[in-house]
Amino acid sequence: MAASTPVVESPKTRIMMGVNESSMKGYPHASISSKSAFEWTINKIIQSNTSGFKLLFLHVQTPDEDDLPINMHLNNLSLLPHGGRGRGRRAVEAWDSPKGVSGFDDVDSIYASPEDFRDANRRDKIKGAHLLEYFVKRSHEIGVACEAWVKKGDPKEVICHEVKRIQPDLLVVGNRGLGPFQRVFVGTVSEFCVKHCECPVVTIKRSANETPQDPVDD
């Protein structure tokens, strides 16, 4: 072959990473297991071969009743996710309870107009952007190409849907490494993805020394 033959670069391996926020109060931003999954990918897979990979960060926000305008909330019960929990849920129960509106004692904020939805959406976007900023910043420092999205819905279903659409070479998801008993109550996105996503999936557990006091936290 002539020496001038251009070097044909093989396509980058596209790794999708499902990332989520920490559930711990006062623990800001990315969850421990998301960070572990990211660091494992960088250290064990990408290493110094940064030009061979592209990272696709996907953060799926669950519609959270805490952020819904309470008035709209109470008038639009269909908006409640199945098994809704948290303050909003308790407010609904209180509204239906014999004690009437006393439930509002338990509510941090009251929203009353359609604009509040816009505000909630904006706040969600900011939260999502904040989370993704961590991973995008780290990727840029390391020198690996990346993209990041925020989507709304059920994380496990949205991740599998995006895998089908984008067809990454590998999906990496974090996992709290809970025992079967704890898993029953928490459910794990990673188990669902291993079973249903149409691409190779690897789940990365937190290391033992990073497990918080309550292992269900992350």
Add this chain to the structure above:
Amino acid sequence: MAASTPVVESPKTRIMMGVNESSMKGYPHASISSKSAFEWTINKIIQSNTSGFKLLFLHVQTPDEDDLPINMHLNNLSLLPHGGRGRGRRAVEAWDSPKGVSGFDDVDSIYASPEDFRDANRRDKIKGAHLLEYFVKRSHEIGVACEAWVKKGDPKEVICHEVKRIQPDLLVVGNRGLGPFQRVFVGTVSEFCVKHCECPVVTIKRSANETPQDPVDD
């Protein structure tokens, strides 16, 4: 830092690969799914970064009653794996049947002395070496460091045990990509490893165009 500071190489990522033989008659050597898993690892993970990885090939041979001396077999039923199948099993059933020794009609070879065990072991070793030769040769061509072992036992249990002992950074196993109905009868080593191995595990399915007529074959 001084320009003479030696470059500290980070340790190689150690990828264990569970590999097995093809179950198809006349299809020699490595199974389709083992080959798919190997090619995926080379093309998508290692790429040109061959010095950053070490491959550990593990082939687990199931004690196969076809290769056991029939006399010893019949006198040492504890040697039969649970749910033993194939010619040896049928011979045992025939021995116990009212028709007596007519079961021998169904047997290819009859062994009678302890030396036959040695021969069977030697034959197993040759089969295992032959399988591993494929992967070791390919790894050398590509320029990636590797090691290969043959072990005896239940593949899923031996793989998990070796993971615990060797602590690889990643375990890659092939998978026939069977539906749940077919899986019930075949069982899958990969599902067991995903659940029980103490390291990140990725399973690689055969591509659709490599699926043989009977998908249970591999």
